[in-house]
Amino acid sequence: MADEFKGVGIGLRHEHFDEILETKRRVDWLEIVPENYVDIGGRASRILDACLERWRVIAHGVSVSLGGPDPLDEDYLRGLLRLCDKIEAPFYSDHLCYSAIDGIEFLDLLPLPFNDEAVEHSAQRIEAVADRLERQVLVENITYYATMPGSHLQPGAFVTAVAEAADCGLLLDVNNVYCNAKNHGRDPMTMLFELPWERAKQVHLAGHLEEGPRLLDNHGAPVVDEVWAMYRALLEKAGPIPTLIEWDTDIPALDRVLDEADRARAIMDEACPGWEREP
Amino acid sequence: MNASLQAFFAEMESLLMGRQTALEAEQALGPSPSGTQNFAFYRTLIDRNYHKTLRLLFPSIKVLAQRTREGLWTELVRGFVAAHPPRGCRDPNRLGATFSEYLAEVREAKSELPQILEELAEYHWIDYVARTSTNIADDDDGFERRLFIRQFSYPIPAFMRAVTADDAAEVPEPQPMLVVLYRSAVNGLVRITQPTAAGLAALAKRQALPLPPALAELDEAHVALADTKFVEMGVLTQQSTEPGAED
Numbered sequence: 001m002a003d004e005f006k007g008v009g010i011g012l013r014h015e016h017f018d019e020i021l022e023t024k025r026r027v028d029w030l031e032i033v034p035e036n037y038v039d040i041g042g043r044a045s046r047i048l049d050a051c052l053e054r055w056r057v058i059a060h061g062v063s064v065s066l067g068g069p070d071p072l073d074e075d076y077l078r079g080l081l082r083l084c085d086k087i088e089a090p091f092y093s094d095h096l097c098y099s100a101i102d103g104i105e106f107l108d109l110l111p112l113p114f115n116d117e118a119v120e121h122s123a124q125r126i127e128a129v130a131d132r133l134e135r136q137v138l139v140e141n142i143t144y145y146a147t148m149p150g151s152h153l154q155p156g157a158f159v160t161a162v163a164e165a166a167d168c169g170l171l172l173d174v175n176n177v178y179c180n181a182k183n184h185g186r187d188p189m190t191m192l193f194e195l196p197w198e199r200a201k202q203v204h205l206a207g208h209l210e211e212g213p214r215l216l217d218n219h220g221a222p223v224v225d226e227v228w229a230m231y232r233a234l235l236e237k238a239g240p241i242p243t244l245i246e247w248d249t250d251i252p253a254l255d256r257v258l259d260e261a262d263r264a265r266a267i268m269d270e271a272c273p274g275w276e277r278e279p
Numbered sequence: 280m281n282a283s284l285q286a287f288f289a290e291m292e293s294l295l296m297g298r299q300t301a302l303e304a305e306q307a308l309g310p311s312p313s314g315t316q317n318f319a320f321y322r323t324l325i326d327r328n329y330h331k332t333l334r335l336l337f338p339s340i341k342v343l344a345q346r347t348r349e350g351l352w353t354e355l356v357r358g359f360v361a362a363h364p365p366r367g368c369r370d371p372n373r374l375g376a377t378f379s380e381y382l383a384e385v386r387e388a389k390s391e392l393p394q395i396l397e398e399l400a401e402y403h404w405i406d407y408v409a410r411t412s413t414n415i416a417d418d419d420d421g422f423e424r425r426l427f428i429r430q431f432s433y434p435i436p437a438f439m440r441a442v443t444a445d446d447a448a449e450v451p452e453p454q455p456m457l458v459v460l461y462r463s464a465v466n467g468l469v470r471i472t473q474p475t476a477a478g479l480a481a482l483a484k485r486q487a488l489p490l491p492p493a494l495a496e497l498d499e500a501h502v503a504l505a506d507t508k509f510v511e512m513g514v515l516t517q518q519s520t521e522p523g524a525e526d
Contacts, residue, residue, distance in 0.1 A: 044411070069288040101288050102292060104372075106328065117280075117283055148287070148320040151312060254397065
């Protein structure tokens, strides 16, 4: 396993299981969705083991429901801890949202009301998850298609308040910021820097789908030029941040995803000269 | 969690599960600053998620439902989610665990659905579980996790292949068949086989099940041979102790 966590990674997806171990192209690290590996065996488990021989792997969850109402699933968190230990994950990331109510899973990342009650509630749970997983938690800013009733904070202020209250890191999803800005009639660059970008330990880049009046964060297309520009501006201000190319819908051949990773790495080279030599 | 946040989640559950409209949720919680239409979009998103997950898990069921009647697939998805709320499916695919059971319930309530649907659903499901169940100890056969024995009233594996290749594939005549579906303990690949009588007896003995008279009369040597063959195929695992040697 590579020791360093820097540069540009891609998501490990089963569509690429046949290709990933054969590729000669540069892949700095891999990100997995732990829900696909905790207490799951078979081929996925074998491929992960093989990837660990070659790359650093990190875990990005989708279902811990950091802002949700249900008690934390202690059994799952124990399994997640075992997985994080196995892959030697430097941190665990998940979304600042809820995904289940009363045990019912909605299979989505749902926005909380942007208010003080949700800040306090989410921060307590993030601290608890960090404690259970014995490592720092990064929260990802999600896409939201409607501001929830009861909100009185701006989305950036909400994420900042949670991150400060929980003293956690940020996984800054630039495409989510872009979709939110477009869907809510705001300036993308302004929204980007309203987030607590100084806490960003990882960046996500992805494409989206235009559907009627909305941009949907479907991770099913190339990164758009506006998002690349935001990414460059972020790195110029914040320095090199490990970056992931996400492609989860209509997944193309591995080489196409790696083309996007190369483009991100080129921008990192230009925005942060010498980043590869930095410790 | 304070009372206002509790109220928020209670109203959202009702909205997301389609039990109330966005307008009704807003009457309880106050208006969404984004407008009712955008707020209501979340119900659409969740409905899409359940449709997509079930379509990917049970592609042949969607094909046959659409062939039976326009709109039936959507009715089945929504009816299933309402009757079997998706609890505990952190892995979204776990949503499908009781789909076959639900299809049987619907068929019993109204005869519109053919029985082959629930058998196809069961086959899709055990195939998924066999592929993904957690790695099992070398001397554990993993019945109902890695290894499944099912009696179907139709030639399900052949029809599954046919309908995957051609949406218009004709539904076969009933033809009872016994299927063993397994993730090979030898090479990890998921396969099916049809057991002989001696093979069935070997599988029953591995589970310490009483043998029906017809199987109990089989020659022990034949049953042992079938067991050995299953071990070679990866259906069964090599046992560290002789069957029956443990207390």
